[in-house]
Amino acid sequence: MILITGGAGFIGSHTCVALAACSEPFLILDHFGNSRRSVLERMGRITGMVPPCIEGDIRDAGLLRRIFAQYPITEVIHFAALKSVGESVREALRYYDNNIAGTVTLLQAMRAANVRSMVFSSSATVYGDPASLPIREDFPLSATNPYGQTKLMMEQVLADTSASEPGQWRIARLRYFNPVGAHESGLIGEDPQDVPNNLMPYVAQVAAGQRPCLSVFGNDYPTPDGTGTRDYIHVMDLAAGHVAALRYLRQNMGLLTVNLGTGRPVSVLEMVRSFEKASGRPVPYAVVARRPGDVAQCWADPGLAERLLGWKAELDVDRMCADAWRWQNGMARSLLEESALAAH
Ligand SMILES: NC(=O)c1ccc[n+]([C@@H]2O[C@H](COP(=O)([O-])OP(=O)(O)OC[C@H]3O[C@@H](n4cnc5c(N)ncnc54)[C@H](O)[C@@H]3O)[C@@H](O)[C@H]2O)c1
Numbered sequence: 001m002i003l004i005t006g007g008a009g010f011i012g013s014h015t016c017v018a019l020a021a022c023s024e025p026f027l028i029l030d031h032f033g034n035s036r037r038s039v040l041e042r043m044g045r046i047t048g049m050v051p052p053c054i055e056g057d058i059r060d061a062g063l064l065r066r067i068f069a070q071y072p073i074t075e076v077i078h079f080a081a082l083k084s085v086g087e088s089v090r091e092a093l094r095y096y097d098n099n100i101a102g103t104v105t106l107l108q109a110m111r112a113a114n115v116r117s118m119v120f121s122s123s124a125t126v127y128g129d130p131a132s133l134p135i136r137e138d139f140p141l142s143a144t145n146p147y148g149q150t151k152l153m154m155e156q157v158l159a160d161t162s163a164s165e166p167g168q169w170r171i172a173r174l175r176y177f178n179p180v181g182a183h184e185s186g187l188i189g190e191d192p193q194d195v196p197n198n199l200m201p202y203v204a205q206v207a208a209g210q211r212p213c214l215s216v217f218g219n220d221y222p223t224p225d226g227t228g229t230r231d232y233i234h235v236m237d238l239a240a241g242h243v244a245a246l247r248y249l250r251q252n253m254g255l256l257t258v259n260l261g262t263g264r265p266v267s268v269l270e271m272v273r274s275f276e277k278a279s280g281r282p283v284p285y286a287v288v289a290r291r292p293g294d295v296a297q298c299w300a301d302p303g304l305a306e307r308l309l310g311w312k313a314e315l316d317v318d319r320m321c322a323d324a325w326r327w328q329n330g331m332a333r334s335l336l337e338e339s340a341l342a343a344h
């Protein structure tokens with residue numbers, strides 16, 4: 001059985017659906033700090049069974065001990081983390097505590113229970129401002145904010161843990177590029193609890209009429225249309241990458257580090273046009289100043305993942321927008337209305 005920390009979140013919920021589709025048993029551990037309990041029932045509508053879930057915190061060593069004692073856990077996929085760059089600058093200690101202390105507590109509990117296999121959510125943020133493109137796994141690493149720093153530090157913790165007991169650990173550090181989109185059912189998707197920081201959920205809310213206008217952060221970058229480019233990857237492709245990593249670890253001992261991206265850069269304006277096409281709605285935008293800390297361009301060389309895992313992203317940006325729109329215009333809208341009613 002696979003323990004999925006943060007399995008109720010955006011990427012975790014989609015990965016659970018992918019695991020259920022290949023009959024892999026799993027157990028979710030999530031404290032619902034950045035997700036809704038109702039996601040479990042919606043996942044159940046997709047898979048035919050509400051997934052088993054324990055509500056709790058990865059920093060709770062006693063709870064982890066009980067989980068490892070009670071369930072036949074053999075592997076862990078570790079999504080649980082705080083992920084907002086801006087918030088991490090203002091609340092640095094909360095980020096270090098949740099992300100670093102949480103991961104160390106989890107690894108200690110795993111070791112005590114003799115479970116030494118983990119798939120870990122890292123991020124392209126560990127490459128900082130890349131000197132050249134596309135980005136390969138052996139490029140220099142750096143961090144420009146506490147969130148990125150926690151990812152770098154956790155990567156180091158995992159490398160040192162693996163080295164401390166040679167031949168015993170199986171660890172995959174998956175560096176995601178920009179996960180977007182939603183499950184094709186429209187029942188689960190990215191569900192920001194606040195004003196979205198990221199491009200795709202913001203564009204989706206503008207298309208849905210929930211926000212008047214997108215601010216495009218700069219059109220004077222050295223890119224074909226002047227706006228920033230990113231490697232957007234469909235969340236179901238990303239989910240499939242986790243299944244592939246899990247299978248790789250079952251056959252291979254040691255530490256694996258791979259990019260999960262498409263290898264194709266997409267600009268802000270290309271994304272806007274694709275979303276307009278998918279939704280049939282206009283996405284009004286205004287160009288404003290660059291966002292501090294943004295890099296101009298970022299995209300992956302995904303070749304290593306293809307060679308080692310036999311995995312490759314399949315879904316294009318039009319499909320990402322179509323699925324995100326189905327989610328936004330249906331379930332996400334009603335969840336937002338429910339929250340607004342509950343707040344009154
Ligand atoms: N979404 C992205 O753009 C992106 C990009 C690169 C890497 N990542 C990483 O992928 C992982 C998943 O991201 P996501 O987008 O699904 O985020 P998310 O916030 O939707 O999901 C994270 C889940 O973990 C839970 N959680 C957080 N801290 C916890 C704790 N201490 N104990 C128990 N549960 C806890 C939250 O309630 C949430 O359900 C994170 O590690 C994130 O840093 C995300």
Ligand SMILES: O=c1ccn([C@@H]2O[C@H](COP(=O)(O)OP(=O)(O)O[C@H]3O[C@H](CO)[C@@H](O)[C@H](O)[C@H]3O)[C@@H](O)[C@H]2O)c(=O)[nH]1
Pocket residue numbers: 083084085123124125147148176177178197198199200202214215216217218227228229230268291294
């Ligand atoms: O309202 C918006 C939001 C974003 N953008 C632009 O859209 C692109 C993508 O931005 P965003 O979706 O915020 O992604 P990133 O800036 O690539 O940041 C994400 O990807 C990084 C690398 O993985 C992680 O470090 C961050 O946590 C994660 O938010 C960038 O050019 C932004 O300037 C806008 O123009 N307007």
